Amino acid sequence: MHATRFLPRLFLPCPALARPLWALSLGATLLLAACASRPPEPAATPAAPAAATPAAAVSPMSPPSPEAGFARWVEGFKVSARRAGISEATLHAAFDEVQFLPQLIELDRAQPEFNRPVWDYLDRAITPQRVLNGQKKLQQVRAEADAAAARYGVPASILAGIWGMESDFGRNYGNTPVIDALATLGYEGRREAWARGELLAALKILQSGDIDRAHMIGSWAGAMGQTQFMPTVFLAHAVDADGDGRRDIWASMADVMASTAQFLARSGWQSGQPWGGEVVLPPGFDLARADGEFKQSTAQWAAEGLRGPDGAPLPELAQAAVFLPAGARGPAFLIGPNFKVILRYNNATSYALGVALLAQRLDGGPAVRAAWPRDLQPLTRSQTRTLQSALNERGFDSGTPDGLMGPATREAVRRYQRSAGLVPDGYPTLELLQRLQP
Incomplete structure (x- = not known):
């Protein structure tokens, strides 16, 4: 679904966090964490007592960093993965170098305003x-x-x-490590149950030998291979058609x-x-x-x-x-x-x-x-929410206003159009929105 050429994962000499390169076609900025080593400290010299460090900076009650919280989430997930039959070898292969990718959280939460x-x-x-x-x-x-x-x-x-x-x-089928993507989305929590299920499925794929971690790449949301299967879909439907003993939807x-x-x-x-x-x-x-x-x-x-x-x-x-x-x-x-x-x-x-x-x-x-x-001119998401709310207020149930034109909203538009003597095609327009607004 992305027209930019596939680029391999960047391997850097120290841990780095990067937005998937295919996202650059959408105007995103590549973000890399700084990884230079700290310069040597200068020799101590007598000096007047320094101002006290603010207590909040050293308080043992300070919240953990996202990276630390992510590491704890991964350790907790490993416990449930072991119970589900995932081997220690697979867990090491999957998580020894797992990375937290905060840019994926931004993408997951992003809701484009313009349809x-x-x-x-x-x-x-x-x-x-x-x-x-x-x-x-x-x-x-x-x-x-x-x-x-x-x-x-x-x-x-x-x-x-x-x-x-x-x-x-x-x-281009993405260049984001699937394990990193799903672990990040699971830790973020907005769709944790879904992400945990997909991550466990990804571990089962690794354990089966269909693909190794380095080549298990896909979109930022965890869709894999040339026709973008989620891991659970892969487990249910992937086929070894060439008879090599592996289900390989990448190559x-x-x-x-x-x-x-x-x-x-x-x-x-x-x-x-x-x-x-x-x-x-x-x-x-x-x-x-x-x-x-x-x-x-x-x-x-x-x-x-x-x-x-x-x-x-x-x-x-x-x-x-x-x-x-x-x-x-x-x-x-x-x-x-x-x-x-x-x-x-x-x-x-x-x-x-x-x-x-x-x-x-x-x-x-x-x-x-x-x-x-x-x-x-198509309605924006906010305009669609306004349309849905107006339809609901007039008794044409469009469901919970979410800015998305689903079947319920189209049917509500169609019923309103019939009641107003308009062409009942279920298609929202600015003119229709203006009619509905007081």
Whole structure:
């Protein structure tokens, strides 16, 4: 998901804390802890008594440093890891040189204020250069991708679409040590139970011999390898497809493709079924039914006047829903069960659409034909929270205001739009927010 080239971990002659280098593409600053040795003390000379050191500076009650607290957390975690069957050898390999990475805490707590519209996301995810590069990369791993497709029923282009979205076809899958990342997030405490579970899974991976600590690298959040599996997902779905006795989603493309395909197959992928496709809605179409949930067969949708762009056939689906990712003014799609399976990989409709459309382009298919409403300004997170609160106050339950446009908020928007005589497309706009505000 990051377009910068993969860079190996920095090995410094003394302990250092560095933000992952791929984060530099987001404008982050590389931070390195100073590690020069202390200069020799000058010879003592008689002097007047020095001013007393403030008591707080030497008080035994001073709080421990984050590094000391982190070390204690790691020792406590080792106790539970031993109870879970982790060997001393694995604990030494994992924690003897473990580092506290405070920059990861900043990233984990960061909540971007500005939401990217779907067209901006797709513009960045599916560039002509990425499509061309992806087609070349897919040809290079064609044997491995086709073998996984035959075994699990997931098209090679879908596997390559995920590969492209997650690591830019292997160019960058992060350079943060997974053990360090998960231990840091566990110590920070905001999601400790989750981080502890993932860290224990990472130790089990080390103990199994699938990968060693030095090569177990990934994103700052602990996602690993070329298609970014979390450790628990790795344990459940990773495959040794090349028969070398290890499940290696970092360097073995056979394992990468088979592991990704097995995850999708076990998540419900329907072999031989398309994910969906772009459609053109007939005049007067009831947009209240375009909620992504109302389902009927392609034949039934066609009978109501839906058609493919430029006369293309509709995707053949037994159960299909109309999806409007940018509201009534943007492109329309007919989506089937396999689109929902892609959401199991990353529960964001922009991501799922990105994978599907990238796969379509890798197969030589067309780009989206209809125009995106690029003049619409997306709501910021704070504006979305205001919208959610206003909807709740008027009796249109959108859930707890969190600044995220989930299904509950879209349905609340749709119900308000119907009550106000507006087009019920569930898409939030500044104009809608202004109508809701007193």
